[in-house]
Amino acid sequence: MPGAAPFDAAITGIGMVTAAGIGTDTAWETIVTAEGTAASPVPALDGTPSAIGCWIPGYDPIQAIGRRRAWRFDRSSQFAITAAAEAVGDSGLDPSTWDGTRVAVVLGSGIGGAASWEKQHHVLLDDGPTSVSPLLIPMLAVNMSAGYVAMEHGARGPNLVTATACASGTTAIGTARELLRQGVCDVVITGGTEACLIPSIVAGFSQMGALTGRQDDPSAASRPFDADRDGFVPAEGAAVLVLERAADARARGARVYAHISGYGASADAHHATAPEPSGAGAELALRAALEDAALAPDTVDHVNAHGTSTPLNDAAESQLIRRVLGERPAVTSVKGVVGHSLGAAGAIEAAVTALTLDRQLVPPTANLDSQDPRIELDVVAKEARAATVEAAVSNSFGFGGQNAVLVFTRA
Amino acid sequence: MSDTYERLVQLLVKNFGFDTDEVAREDTFSKLELDSLALVELTLAVQQEFKIKLTDDDLDANDTMEQAVKVIESKPVVA
Numbered sequence: 053m054p055g056a057a058p059f060d061a062a063i064t065g066i067g068m069v070t071a072a073g074i075g076t077d078t079a080w081e082t083i084v085t086a087e088g089t090a091a092s093p094v095p096a097l098d099g100t101p102s103a104i105g106c107w108i109p110g111y112d113p114i115q116a117i118g119r120r121r122a123w124r125f126d127r128s129s130q131f132a133i134t135a136a137a138e139a140v141g142d143s144g145l146d147p148s149t150w151d152g153t154r155v156a157v158v159l160g161s162g163i164g165g166a167a168s169w170e171k172q173h174h175v176l177l178d179d180g181p182t183s184v185s186p187l188l189i190p191m192l193a194v195n196m197s198a199g200y201v202a203m204e205h206g207a208r209g210p211n212l213v214t215a216t217a218c219a220s221g222t223t224a225i226g227t228a229r230e231l232l233r234q235g236v237c238d239v240v241i242t243g244g245t246e247a248c249l250i251p252s253i254v255a256g257f258s259q260m261g262a263l264t265g266r267q268d269d270p271s272a273a274s275r276p277f278d279a280d281r282d283g284f285v286p287a288e289g290a291a292v293l294v295l296e297r298a299a300d301a302r303a304r305g306a307r308v309y310a311h312i313s314g315y316g317a318s319a320d321a322h323h324a325t326a327p328e329p330s331g332a333g334a335e336l337a338l339r340a341a342l343e344d345a346a347l348a349p350d351t352v353d354h355v356n357a358h359g360t361s362t363p364l365n366d367a368a369e370s371q372l373i374r375r376v377l378g379e380r381p382a383v384t385s386v387k388g389v390v391g392h393s394l395g396a397a398g399a400i401e402a403a404v405t406a407l408t409l410d411r412q413l414v415p416p417t418a419n420l421d422s423q424d425p426r427i428e429l430d431v432v433a434k435e436a437r438a439a440t441v442e443a444a445v446s447n448s449f450g451f452g453g454q455n456a457v458l459v460f461t462r463a
Numbered sequence: 464m465s466d467t468y469e470r471l472v473q474l475l476v477k478n479f480g481f482d483t484d485e486v487a488r489e490d491t492f493s494k495l496e497l498d499s500l501a502l503v504e505l506t507l508a509v510q511q512e513f514k515i516k517l518t519d520d521d522l523d524a525n526d527t528m529e530q531a532v533k534v535i536e537s538k539p540v541v542a
């Protein structure tokens with residue numbers, strides 16, 4: 053909407069389930085210490101050629117969701133339910149009294165319930181079709197995480213899951229903000245979830261050459277922007293935000309972590325998995341997000357980068373940041389700590405960016421021992437940096453050439 | 464004395480998150496909050512546990528655990 057006043061969506065609640073911790077405060081504490089959380093082998097991947105991953109051994113679905121219900125949900129939905137419960141509780145809103153018809157749920161997920169699908173495929177092959185679980189479809193279908201979150205909180209407004217591969221979480225939050233701007237709801241529970249550290253999916257990424265080869269040194273394997281980076285570390289996790297119109301949040305005296313003030317999306321229209329080398333597609337999304345926020349590119353203080361630790365992504369993304377935003381922003385990638393959780397990544401990074409604005413502290417990029425000399429950016433390494441952050445950008449780029457960028461401003 | 468009831472309870476414990484003392488012989492599946500999808504899931508688990516063949520209608524939401532035991536025990540064991 054060129055010419056329209058910028059629209060601020062207030063982030064009033066955050067919930068996180070990550071390898072860095074379950075719960076927002078625990079996750080943040082680990083992220084600011086920049087310690088890699090990858091493990092090898094991940095039990096579910098043991099015996100496969102690429103068994104490294106950022107998994108969440110401490111997540112107990114029975115404790116989190118209840119023993120009588122947990123079995124019904126795929127792990128990706130379990131994560132979403134847990135993160136959403138934390139976010140809604142954190143927001144101070146009360147689902148027992150809110151008008152549920154005005155509450156939307158928009159989550160992102162790249163793959164959906166792949167672990168349940170893989171398990172039931174074994175059942176199909178071993179025992180035949182009449183032994184397949186009747187819950188396979190609600191466990192597998194990519195939309196179910198949002199459906200279940202709605203059931204948990206009586207959220208009867210628009211409900212959907214966005215699938216733009218590794219940009220899914222960012223696409224979800226951008227779409228959620230549009231629903232608020234359009235006035236079709238007053239509250240949105242939004243974020244992303246992913247849980248597919250399973251042999252078939254990880255083998256697929258491995259076969260395309262996207263993953264790190266550092267099986268024997270897991271905590272150092274995810275090293276965004278480092279000269280010796282060699283691929284991403286697959287991860288699982290979820291993050292959920294509660295968004296409200298800024299005026300509504302102010303009126304009820306809610307604590308606001310940050311505002312989401314701009315969103316841009318685009319497609320490379322180039323290649324299945326490789327980023328368009330000039331970055332022109334991603335640049336469209338970044339410039340659209342800045343325009344949406346009515347922000348000049350040279351006023352951005354901080355970039356929470358996609359920063360996957362793959363040679364191609366980090367090179368292309370750093371050129372984009374340098375070209376559009378210049379040398380000014382302090383750049384970080386939390387994937388050095390939490391790995392790459394695909395459709396959840398953008399949501400986890402949105403949560404971290406909101407906390408960065410709230411706490412005026414930029415988390416460092418883990419394992420950045422020797423910055424790639426071709427990456428001419430101010431990447432925050434080793435230690436968190438206290439900084440004045442008024443405006444920040446979070447990039448996400450997905451296979452399929454799908455790009456999504458959020459702009460955050462200080463509340 | 465057969466152990467069919469105890470084994471059925473153990474399926475509910477293992478697969479559906481029940482505590483042993485949450486289940487009684489006179490409880491219907493409906494009272495145990497097992498919906499239609501859960502009953503199909505239970506049917507699969509019973510077939511595997513008891514090496515029998517059940518139809519989709521053999522376990523009904525209004526059946527008690529005791530009635531289910533009788534159904535299970537009426538079925539011939541298949542190889």
